[in-house]
Amino acid sequence: MNRVVITGLGTISPIGLSTESYWNALTAGQSGFGPPTIFAAERLNTKVVAEVKGFVPEHHFDARQLGLLDRVSQFAVVAAREAVGQAGLSFREELGERTAAIVGSGIGGQTTQDDAFKRIYGENAVRVHPLIIPRTMPNAPASQISMHFGIKGPTYAVSTACASATHSIGQAFHLVRAGAVTSAVTGGAEAQLTHGTVKAWEAMRILAPDTCRPFSRERKGMVLGEGAAILVLESLDHAAARGADILGEVVGFGMSADAGDLTAPDPSGMVRAMTAALADAALPYDAVDYVNAHGTGTTANDIAETSALYKTFGTHAARLAISSTKSMVGHALGAAGALEAIAAVMAVREATIPPTMNYLGPDPACDLDYVPNEARRRPLHAALSNSFAFGGLNAVLMFRRFDA
Amino acid sequence: MIDVANGVIELVSGKVRNKRGPLQMSDALEGLGLESLDVLELIFALEERFNIEIPFNANTQFDFKTVGELVHAVEGLVAKKTASA
Numbered sequence: 041m042n043r044v045v046i047t048g049l050g051t052i053s054p055i056g057l058s059t060e061s062y063w064n065a066l067t068a069g070q071s072g073f074g075p076p077t078i079f080a081a082e083r084l085n086t087k088v089v090a091e092v093k094g095f096v097p098e099h100h101f102d103a104r105q106l107g108l109l110d111r112v113s114q115f116a117v118v119a120a121r122e123a124v125g126q127a128g129l130s131f132r133e134e135l136g137e138r139t140a141a142i143v144g145s146g147i148g149g150q151t152t153q154d155d156a157f158k159r160i161y162g163e164n165a166v167r168v169h170p171l172i173i174p175r176t177m178p179n180a181p182a183s184q185i186s187m188h189f190g191i192k193g194p195t196y197a198v199s200t201a202c203a204s205a206t207h208s209i210g211q212a213f214h215l216v217r218a219g220a221v222t223s224a225v226t227g228g229a230e231a232q233l234t235h236g237t238v239k240a241w242e243a244m245r246i247l248a249p250d251t252c253r254p255f256s257r258e259r260k261g262m263v264l265g266e267g268a269a270i271l272v273l274e275s276l277d278h279a280a281a282r283g284a285d286i287l288g289e290v291v292g293f294g295m296s297a298d299a300g301d302l303t304a305p306d307p308s309g310m311v312r313a314m315t316a317a318l319a320d321a322a323l324p325y326d327a328v329d330y331v332n333a334h335g336t337g338t339t340a341n342d343i344a345e346t347s348a349l350y351k352t353f354g355t356h357a358a359r360l361a362i363s364s365t366k367s368m369v370g371h372a373l374g375a376a377g378a379l380e381a382i383a384a385v386m387a388v389r390e391a392t393i394p395p396t397m398n399y400l401g402p403d404p405a406c407d408l409d410y411v412p413n414e415a416r417r418r419p420l421h422a423a424l425s426n427s428f429a430f431g432g433l434n435a436v437l438m439f440r441r442f443d444a
Numbered sequence: 445m446i447d448v449a450n451g452v453i454e455l456v457s458g459k460v461r462n463k464r465g466p467l468q469m470s471d472a473l474e475g476l477g478l479e480s481l482d483v484l485e486l487i488f489a490l491e492e493r494f495n496i497e498i499p500f501n502a503n504t505q506f507d508f509k510t511v512g513e514l515v516h517a518v519e520g521l522v523a524k525k526t527a528s529a
Contacts, residue, residue, distance in 0.1 A: 243484075245501050246501070249501070304481075339502070
């Protein structure tokens with residue numbers, strides 16, 4: 041069994057277009073929220089979303105490439121360039137065949153699909169662009185990363201709604217740990233902010249009219265986001281042999297399903313996923329000092345997650361620092377788990393916990409330490425990153441500070 | 445407004461999981477066994493049937509305690525819509 045380390049991180053987020061700017065914004069408590077600008081919102085009630093701002097596709101791709109890339113794949117490839125560049129790996133030689141590209145997305149190329157359907161149904165278009173299908177498919181980000189870097193090992197997408205990226209990183213971790221591949225480029229991407237998709241989210245009546253305040257009293261729901269985050273994983277032997285800068289270690293991954301309600305969270309499923317991640321890491325529960333929570337800011341999730349943290353950690357729950365970075369970047373669905381994994385890895389590396397912003401005070405049913413409104417310096421040994429998806433699908437990653 | 449009341453009762457009845465005879469105006473909605481997705485679908489069905497907008501966010505408490513209160517609220521929204529039309 042290989043130890044699995046992280047040697048590259050790449051981020052496209054509503055609060056920063058690189059991992060460094062994302063991390064600085066997270067620890068400064070910056071908000072990525074604002075009124076919609078990238079889709080027609082006149083007929084929508086949604087007044088606040090977390091858009092990726094200042095992303096100019098033409099700065100990253102030529103016209104021929106752009107014809108093949110929905111916004112979701114653009115985010116994924118640009119984030120992967122940063123991560124692979126930081127890792128200093130090239131996949132053009134034999135390493136390409138020993139590398140996996142596993143990249144999640146909840147709903148794939150929504151901008152392409154929404155625009156095409158508007159033309160077909162709304163404008164009675166006679167013909168549509170020939171590449172709508174390969175731009176829309178949820179595996180487009182994984183495939184584009186594979187093609188862009190020459191990665192020829194196991195390449196696929198995982199689509200498990202809000203847990204897509206976490207399942208992806210977990211699968212990549214297990215492949216590297218088992219020795220099936222030497223390295224992996226993994227994470228998630230989402231670009232869901234279209235008129236049609238936001239309208240469908242509105243119908244679920246769980247979007248906040250004001251802002252996202254996870255675990256807080258007076259929280260009113262979630263804010264939709266977008267972005268991509270990519271991690272380069274590598275066996276410790278390979279990374280050490282080439283003298284790579286090691287950013288952290290992946291030590292555990294746990295999964296479970298609720299087999300119950302389609303959308304309502306179930307604490308027992310969350311507990312089983314967190315417990316499985318701890319068992320996979322073969323570490324005691326009190327090794328964990330930070331949890332990057334799923335923390336959507338809905339009434340139901342935050343109560344269920346708090347209850348699950350108590351059941352998993354017992355008296356240690358009160359000593360955990362817990363925060364939801366969705367309070368700054370919103371819910372990027374299939375990218376969320378990767379954005380949050382990077383937050384957790386950086387927190388451990390930098391001994392700094394990003395805050396839960398917009399926190400007004402405790403809800404009686406959410407009474408743990410949510411690191412309200414201000415980042416906190418604290419040496420960290422290990423962190424969990426939680427993702428609990430619609431469909432009752434739970435995935436939890438565990439990261440540890442790397443000590444040679 | 446009889447039509448509205450009957451329409452609401454018909455739609456609510458379709459979602460009831462603990463059947464105990466015909467619905468009464470005094471029946472508590474909480475006792476009908478509606479799950480969260482039932483409530484969402486019920487609100488949607490009411491909006492479609494009466495062409496109204498029901499201000500409801502799943503993160504806040506469901507404001508209507510009984511079948512009668514829901515009927516009354518829908519009647520109010522329908523009346524408001526008719527008045528403004």
